Amino acid sequence: MTDRIRLGMVGGGNDAFIGGVHRIASRIDDHFELVAGALSSTPEKSQASGAALGLAPDRIYDDFKQMAIREARLKNGIEVVSIVTPNHVHYAAAREFLKRGIHVICDKPLTSTLADAKKLVKAAEASEALFVLTHNYTGYPMVRQAREMIAAGQIGGVRVVQVEYPQDWLTEEQDFKQAEWRTDPARSGAGGSTGDIGTHAHNLACFVTGLELEALAADLQAFVPGRQVDDNAHVMLRFKGGARGMLWSSQVAPGNENALKIRVYGEKGGLEWAQEDPNYLWHTPLGEPKRLITRNGAGAGDAAGRLSRVPPGHPEGYLEGFANIYTEAAHAIRAKRAGITLDPEVQFPSIHDGLKGVAFVDACVRSSARNAAWVTLAD
Template sequence: MSRFTGRSGPVRLGMVGGGSGAFIGGVHRIAARLDGRFDLVAGALSSTPERAAASGQEIGLAPDRTYHDFKTMAQREARLKDGIEAVAIVTPNHLHFPVAREFLKRGIHVICDKPLTATQAEARQMARAVEASDALFVLTHNYTGYPLVRQARAMIAAGELGQLRVVQVEYPQDWMADASALTSKQGEWRDDPARSGAGGATGDIGTHAFNLMRFVTGQAVTSLSADLQSFGPGRQLDDNAHVLLRLADGARGMLWCSQVAPGHENGLRLRVFGEKGGLDWSQENPNRLLHTPLGEPTRVLTRGGPGTDTAKFTRLPAGHPEGFLEAFANIYNAAADAIVARRGGGAVAADAPGLADGLEGMGFVAACIRSSQRNGAWVTL
């Protein structure tokens, strides 16, 4: 039995984007339904009417709740007695703001894929739209949903590492190492500044690495020095970045993100070192967190195992691996908790990334570009 059984009824959910062949749309749908917290009842899954209809039929949406454009969907769903309470936005980056605006102004909660927007100007407009709405806004930096990421954050907040000194985060992939990647559905829009924004790998996966580092350490980045490259022939946006970081409390950091690193599939890894010890976590082996107290042997903490406080975020007993989809579902569950609380008139914020995280991510991308254009000069965020 799910640990969520017994709470108020499922949240009625809509989706914009995520039609046939879209990887991230399928991930959001699985995460939303994993614990029975959401019912997907409406969608504008493609901007092409034929594909929108076919995609809606494929996932079981009623024809009259399958829309050809998001504006019509927002207008009609807001009028329906049983209309959606929340919408998941899983479009290319340039549509995040215009889609979110239509739903926010009608009081419909927004669960948006990252990054926040394509441009900083749109990010500022998004901030105004969120602040003017009574609706919740959740940004799916899903790696913060891993139980042992939450464990690492708690340990650092409790002072188990002491004063932080060094933070290293990396996110290498290899799926864009070949030029043919730009002809795929996932790749072709990511190298288009009009749809992706000014950042390539920095916006796509660098923002994840940056957000993970911020979430776990709790420390802001005050300045950075970046070196961005576009190794793929004919590419308009970066596919590799090396970034040096200065953190608010004096720690120093390094961030590497790359989509042209053969042998790496989804190698997000975070290492944090303080005066009392260090932590090491890898997304490809997420059920283990290495903790090394200074001068002592390394301890292996496991999800749900001794010495951890992760029961709230886990579904299976220790030793039964959980991973990417479950972590994603934890973000959706946090959103559902907040939405259900709002049903009863409560003003509860979601225990998940939101507007502030998105604005910081956009600032990070912009600072990386400014620094790299100035030959790696240090710039403030």
């Protein structure tokens, strides 16, 4: 299929987790072909990982800069690169590709520092290339359904947002790779749970409601002795326009695997969605029985339907949601290729969403340092 979009990858070597997710996500709807990679921090590991993935030896690079330079020169060089490294590498890597006009799909959070995030926004604005941030939960059909319903006024003006993202994998000290860099402020940034998962919760709350966060008050904790970043965060939220909310992120809540959940209450109804049971959206019109809207089922609308592959009752999940971000990116890249206007129903998290996420982490850390005083979000 010669029409596939040529994809490179930075990071995602053999012992990574999210790299494999990106690769599956890129294949599900058959829009991409992985053809190049700088997959690891050492040339040896990068070669081994690339070979395992079946990359041509001359498309396996020692580092992202080498890859950006050469691929930009190739006739059939990569059109887009996925950056799936630890956070502190995002900025430097993305910059190299953006300045050469290669589209970037980048893992969240955008960067490990607010300064880097701001610089990256400038780099992206100066580039012709697209920038797609994988806040993958915005790709779930029932999240789109919720957003569509709120935008259409189906629950009335939003008053209260309850969003939480508890996990339990860091309840005790861990020393394997995924845990190690995520608890190292030099690599993950100043936020621990706030950066790794709180940014997802923040992004989801804004995406679903269409609201923007104005101020927050955060009480961060590092419960595990010796931990240098927060592993639990309690945050009160004030949105522009008057809605209020609470956000809880935790990596020390036993019994929670990946329990991202959002509940939104408006003047005329409520909506509830949980990532671990993603095919369901609960909707209560005020004064009526609660309704269970299912992915592609009765009551689900166009926004969910266009991201859904199989009939209701045939569950889709994390990988399909992630694939939807890739497929939205593919639509955008193909529109760029063709020089046509992008269909407005295509949506993906942007570099500006990424900046807001890093600003959210920054605000949490600042507020907590001031004993949970209210702080506004820098931008």
